Amino acid sequence: MAISRDDIAAVLDEIALLLEIKGENPFKTRAYRNGAETVRNYDGDIVKKAAANELDGIKGIGKALQEKLHELASTGELKFHQNLRAEFPEGLFDLFGIQGLGPKKVRALYDQLGVDSIEALKTACTDGSAAGLPGFGKKSIEKLLEAIALKEQFADLFRLGDIAPIAESMLENLRQHPDSLRVEIAGSYRRSKEVLHDIDFLVATPKPAEMTEYFSQLPEVDSVIVCGSTKASVRLANGLQCDLRAVSNEQFPFALQYFSGSKEHNVALRSRALKHGWSLNEYGFTPKDKTSPAAPAVKEEADIYRILELDRIPPELRENRGEIEAAEAGEIPRLVELENLRGTFHNHTTASDGKNTLEEMAEAARDLGLQYLGIADHSKSQFQANGLYPDRLLKQVAAIQELNQSWDDFQIFTGTEVDILKDGSLDFEDDVLEQLDYSVASIHGSFQLPEKEMTARIIKAMENPHVTMIGHLTGRLLLRREGYAVDVDKVIDCAIRTGTIIELNCNPRRLDMDWRHWQRARDKGLMTSINPDAHATEQLQYLAYGIRLARKGWLRREDVLNCMTLDEVQRWLKLPKEQRMRA
DNA sequence: CTTTCTCTAAAGTGCACTGTGGCCAGTGC
Helix, strand or coil, rough: CCCCCCHHHHHHHHHHHHHCCCCCCCHHHHHHHHHHHHHHHHCHHHHCCCCCCCCCCCCCCHHHHHHHHHHHHHHHHHHEEEEEEECCHHHHHHHHHHHCCCHHHHHHHHHHHCEEEEEEEHHHHHHHHHHCCCCCCCCHHHHHHHHHHHHHHHHCCEEHHHHHHHHHHHHHHHCCCCCEEEEEEHHHHHHCCEEEEEEEEEEECCCCCHHHHHHCCCCCCCEEECCCEEEEEEEECCCCCCEEECCCCCCCCHHHHHHHHCHHHHHHHHHHHHCCCCECCCCEEEEECCCCCCCCCCCCHHHHHHHCCCCCCCHHCCCCCCHHHHCCCCCCCEEEEHHCCCCCCCCCCCCCCCCCCCCHHHHHHCCCCEEECCEEEECCEEEEEEHHHHHHHHHHHHHHHHHHHCCCCCCEEEEEEECCCCCCCCCCHHHHCCCCCCCCECCCCCCCCHHHHHHHHHHHHHHCCCCEEEEECCCCCCEEEECCCCCCHHHHHHHHHHHCCCEEEECCCCCCCHHHHHHHHHCCCCCCCCCEEEEEEEHHHHHHHHHHHHHCCCCCCCHHHHHHHHHEEEEEEHHHHHCCCCC
């Protein structure tokens, strides 16, 4: 198979990393990183051009990179890269996944202690040998051990957004099979958990052995763990385990309910079934004793809930967090749906660190059927992200106002993702902010503040009348970094008091504020905005993850700002802050 | 390594934070 654009970019990135360890000229390493970005974003078939050696005139690809790209595209390999790679052991790359380790420290560990893997790093930290290196004090060692523990804890976990595409493609493949009557993904994927450790497929079929066999040979499968007559487990190239269970069409609703979990939800449901005189498991209802009524007919999963005198409970809510009580009382809310979204806030353009222009982002939003798009590029403190100074911001505002003349059914809102500085003040003065339609205030630095100060910092930002919403409340990066210490309840109360939205950042790396807080916050009256934090047109699709997590947080259409129509949201943005939060 | 240029040599994102080591280096945004 021919080498892909992403493969080429990955090679360039890896070269940059290796040159960094070698202590090469930082501008050289940056040139390779820029090259990788250029390859990824090039508008046209850059692989074909590279193969034909026609790369002249592409900004960021000079003579040396042209030659390397040509070699890569035409032979699929690069001598320079292979030689460089051969200088270092394989495991060294894993070390860069540890927070606090950069090229210099990796180099020191490798050169002086021979540390070439996470395992070796752990040893060097615990046996005291790392403590002998310059720059490695007591606190550094402690932090490294913490980072290793964090990494181990996340070792076999995957982010929802990273596996959804492959899960859906496998689902589609299974549905194609002539012997599959019904196919669903159960488990935590169906419940829209933000991180998962496996995917559970379920198929109703008259020929279970054929289905498990077919499953274990899907193109996505890397290796087969087990393949029996009703169950198969496989591993994908990325390490993710996938299970398939094949059941009869009659058992399917029970199996779907059972394997969707959560375990806690099922325990509660089973005890409810017992009160009705049946035991409930993945195969069906079984009368408990002679006095029990006959087991009722079940055609689909919803029947199980109906028979137990419950509203149908959407899978996202099945965490035993009050959903059974709500279903009993007929109080399962009508959860928000993707179709309810009318627009979105918090999106970036090429003005700061986005990959697409204002015009391209707007077109993409229109193509998705949205009525409005909020632009929120970074503010000046985000230097590395090309954050805007007031002059550039105001130029952008003028450009947006001009662009808005070209539509009567669509509008761009002018905004900013303004940094909340260490003391809670903002990166723009009020006289700048008041010229915008809205603003998202976010924290991008000083992550280590103690909880009290961090909470006060956010509260101070929310008290500013020009702050429309708070971006990614805890700053967590799923499976990478814990959120900063913040008293979420205090912040929620302050948000309601001041009329400030807390966004549901639906970038799959964040999904922040966490779903576990939303039901409580909603009950108190808080509203959210489901924001993709898109840095490219295709990332507007992250809204789908936002909807999944909003549903998991019990949110309804009326809890979500960007479910408002264009007219409604225009009116809402003109209200003084204290009148914005609905009663 | 690439771009730019008083065009074959120089400049090329800046800052805060952290911890350590003795006032700076590395990391991350």
